[in-house]
Amino acid sequence: MPHLFIINPRAGKRDRARELAALIEGVCGARSLGYELELTKAPGHAALLTASCAGREGLWRVYCCGGDGTLRECAQGAAGQDNIELAPYPTGTGNDFIKSFGPLEPRFRDLDALIEGQARTLDLIENGDMTGLNISSAGFDARIASDVKRFSRLPLVGGGMAYNLSAAYNIVRGIGRRMEIEVDGEKFTGMFTLAAACNGQFYGGGFNPAPDAVLDNDMLDFLIVRGTSRRRAAAVIGKYKRGLYRELPDLIEYRRGKTLRVSAPEPVAINCDGETWEANEARIRVSEKKVRMVVPEG
Secondary structure, three states: OOEEEEEOOOOOOOOOHHHHHHHHHHHHHHOOOOEEEEEOOOOOHHHHHHHHHHHOOOOEEEEEEEOHHHHHHHHHHHOOOOOEEEEEEEOOOOOOHHHHHHHHHHHHHOHHHHHHOEEEEEOOEEEOOEEEOOEEEEEHHHHHHHHHHHHHOOOOOOHHHHHHHHHHHHHHHOOOEEEEEEEOOEEEEEEEEEEEEEOOOOEOOOEOOOOOOOOOOOOEEEEEEEOOOHHHHHHHHHHHHOOOHHHOOOOEEEEEEOEEEEEEEEEEEEEEOOEEEEEEEEEEEEOOOOEEEEEOOO
16 A cells, blocks of 8 residues: 655644654654655645545555644545545644544554554535535634634644634624525524534534534534624533533524535635635535545554
8 A cells, every 4th residue: 555644844833844754754664664755835735645646556545744724635635536545643733623533532643553544434524615524614613713823823822722712802803693594405594603514523622512423424413503692602602612502502503414505695704624714605515525534543
């Protein structure tokens, strides 16, 4: 099996490219394992590097050495390709996707365990032209995600703290936006805080809004949070963070299904695994394409 290591030198708080290259050389050398190593040079480069394996001979295992953004790009390049397996090796600030694997999460940081791991087929999310693995959303949380990078650059600020700082900042800016939301044909209209489509269980540096989401059931878990006051926002965010949406039936609607459409008279923030932009509409659905993901040995 050919092995390709894709390193994002901008992932995390410092450039770990040399450190990772030395680790890869040591582990692969001890195993007499042939491999290729590439550094990403710009946004979208990891997707191109991964997709290039589809036209090459053999079953390729692609190690995604970066954060959730790097993994999302690799997933976009591997979507629907039977000869590519993705192996997440987390070096970012949040690394939320692998938290859905529960007790196996630390094993993703063990390169030997990844090399020995086996691949399983997982679902993907389509958000317009963007492909994601974890959680796509529109509204307040996407605004938070767009500001997280700014706060994560501060000294001693990790992924969870950066998310909390960004949340506080955006609460001051105002929470609700007028939207029309549709889940598999069921419509909701009015003021909403956010709408999220969850394949994975965690995002935002440890938020766990969808504890029942399953990575390979060909379905998404949808959470629709109605507008609320700044005064109540802290309590709402706390319960949303811990996946206690059932305790707020007047504010949070839960559905499991295939498609989510969000439209708004004014542009709203949209998120796909940490990539953010603004638009008047978002169309999110479980993809017909799948991805092969390596689960660590053990």
